[in-house]
């Protein structure tokens with residue numbers, strides 16, 4: 001991370017903590033909900049299948065920038081499927097950087113060739129070892145690994161949603177992140193139980209077991225891009241929700257934290273690590289602040 005970006009985020013953090021401000025810093029733009037996969041745990045694919053138009057996405061980027069947002073994520077659906085008038089995901093990432101976003105990331109299922117060197121991080125969903133990943137995501141593991149090997153840059157970070165199917169594969173993904181060229185780290189979430197995937201949720205005891213493995217892996221030098229100090233809060237869902245510093249934009253509609261904010265009762269069962277990490281950070285939790293500094297400077 002550039003020193004100027006670091007200073008910008010430090011200033012934002014200090015103002016937010018001291019004055020209990022609720023201004024957002026992280027924004028996600030949903031480019032489409034169209035997807036080539038229908039993963040077992042996912043409730044947000046192919047609802048409309050609309051590709052949002054380039055001009056609209058550009059306007060949304062400008063709106064988020066003007067709100068003070070400096071960390072931008074592109075998400076879907078499948079982001080690499082998005083195109084409009086000859087524009088593709090890579091054009092959006094380049095334009096976001098030119099607009100002044102300090103960190104630009106994208107989330108992908110990795111089933112398309114990866115040529116996105118301008119992104120700070122490509123969060124690539126990998127949901128376990130081959131067997132469990134394929135159980136969740138169809139027969140895609142080998143194709144994804146091929147694309148990682150042939151990626152044009154080393155800015156990939158595995159992104160694993162831990163659920164009843166893959167809860168015993170946390171270690172496998174940590175070790176793979178450590179040993180795979182082009183992969184910088186792995187970032188975890190626990191399954192967030194939307195009404196149609198409730199049965200995949202983990203109990204606090206199961207979450208604690210997974211966190212123990214993650215912590216052991218961190219000790220052994222695996223590149224886990226999460227904060228150990230947030231684990232106890234995640235295990236018991238004891239962190240504040242929603243995250244006011246994060247917003248999501250989909251088809252012109254702005255939501256605080258996530259699209260899921262509209263699902264009754266879901267925030268109390270939220271499994272997204274970023275929510276725990278950011279809300280605790282901006283509540284002024286000293287351990288989280290210190291660990292966040294070390295972790296972010298290491299991986300971005």
Ligand SMILES: C[S@@+](CC[C@H](N)C(=O)[O-])C[C@H]1O[C@@H](n2cnc3c(N)ncnc32)[C@H](O)[C@@H]1O
Pocket residue numbers: 035041042043044075076077078079107108109123124125159160161189190191192193194197271
């Ligand atoms: C909705 S997908 C969109 C981007 C891309 N299609 C992908 O799979 O990475 C974004 C991330 O959300 C995760 N996800 C989907 N449903 C989830 C849930 N109920 N709880 C936690 N993570 C979930 C996916 O595993 C993926 O890592």
Ligand code: SF4
Pocket residue numbers: 035036037038039042043044045076077078109
């Ligand atoms: S690839 Fe992503 S958007 Fe598509 S079904 Fe899977 S989790 Fe959902």
Ligand code: SF4
Pocket residue numbers: 192241242243256257258259260261262266267268270271272275
């Ligand atoms: S806190 Fe609520 S809105 Fe935010 S990600 Fe979790 S479930 Fe979604």
